[in-house]
Amino acid sequence: MGKIAVPVNFEDILHEIDTMKTALAEMKDICLQQITDEKRNFSLYKRISCFEWYIEGLYYHLNNMIYFYRSMTDEVGNALWPSFQEGKINTEILFMGDEYLSKLHYELYSFINLYRIALDHFPKMLCYQFTNKHLPQSISDFKSKTTNCPILERITNNDVVAYFKSFRDYVVHYRPFIAGSHYYVCSDNAMSKIKEMPNYNDIKEHFIISNFRLASVNKPSDTLVVNFYIPDIFYYKEGTNINPIKAFTYEKKRGLLEYASKAVRFLWLSYIETLGYIKNDDTQFTYRKEKYDTPVSYTDFDLCADFIKEPTT
Secondary structure: OOOOOOOOOOOHHHHHHHHHHHHHHHHHHHHHHOOHHHHHHHHHHHHHHHHHHHHHHHHHHHHHHHHHHHHHHHHHHHHHHHHHHHHEEEEEOOOOOOOHHHHHHHHHHHHHHHHHHHHOHHHHHOOHHHHOOOOOOOOOHOHHHHHHOHHHHHHHHHHHHHHHHHHHHHHHHHOOOOOOOOEEEHHHHHHHHHHHOOOOOHOOOOOOOOEEEEEOOOOOOOOEEEEEEEEEEEEEEEOEEEEEOOOOOOOEEHHHHHHHHHHHHHHHHHHHHHHHHHHOOOOOEEEOOOOOOOOHHHHOOOOOOOOOOOOOO
């Protein structure tokens, strides 16, 4: 039997999660020590602690997704290696029955809902930095150019954030999660053939698909790479209307763990920046429905962590 690889390093992700948790706790304590107003300190303590509970929950769901992802990858590898001959896998499509598929969907569903809740919490943590007495309760009401707060402006323009917001809206308002215990795993060259397979109608509602390939590092290759992808988009624009997608596509090959890890990293970096503004009590922002002529400037985060990479062995 050869090696099984995935485009992410599980141990590195888990190590970064532990690093984030330690850094967040230290930053919170330093920040609150700088606020001398007792009433404001208590109010911010509750809001910051609430956000920490959200991000702790996201760590929990991400950790569980890693476990089920790894378990499913092992199952796929065990099923495919018997057909491995002379550097080739003599199977194009595999029909798998696996209890972990439903559990992976459950964790993803919890992740995207909690992610949206965490995003909505940023205006609450930044409320004392705004001159407005009343701010929108939903992050979706902060459109680009409606605030001079760089944190909220970045949130409104980030592609990863937009993706998970759309994901959550889609499953809440249009199509609920449906996760059975069977799925197809196909080679890179056979993804278009899945629709022709028996039982396809029973699994087409799944939000996660899987494919495999042999890494071209060695000739012949002995490394099997297994991926789990989430849909390209959830809505499309037709004229002035935005419509929900009816059939998922996976051409962009959005890796489940890659995108979820980027999303958590974005929240972590935004939270640290938020604490910096809270500590600097002189900072004042505004929100208005009438857009500014130009958006406030901000620096984009580098969300491409070292653990998101193609396997080299």
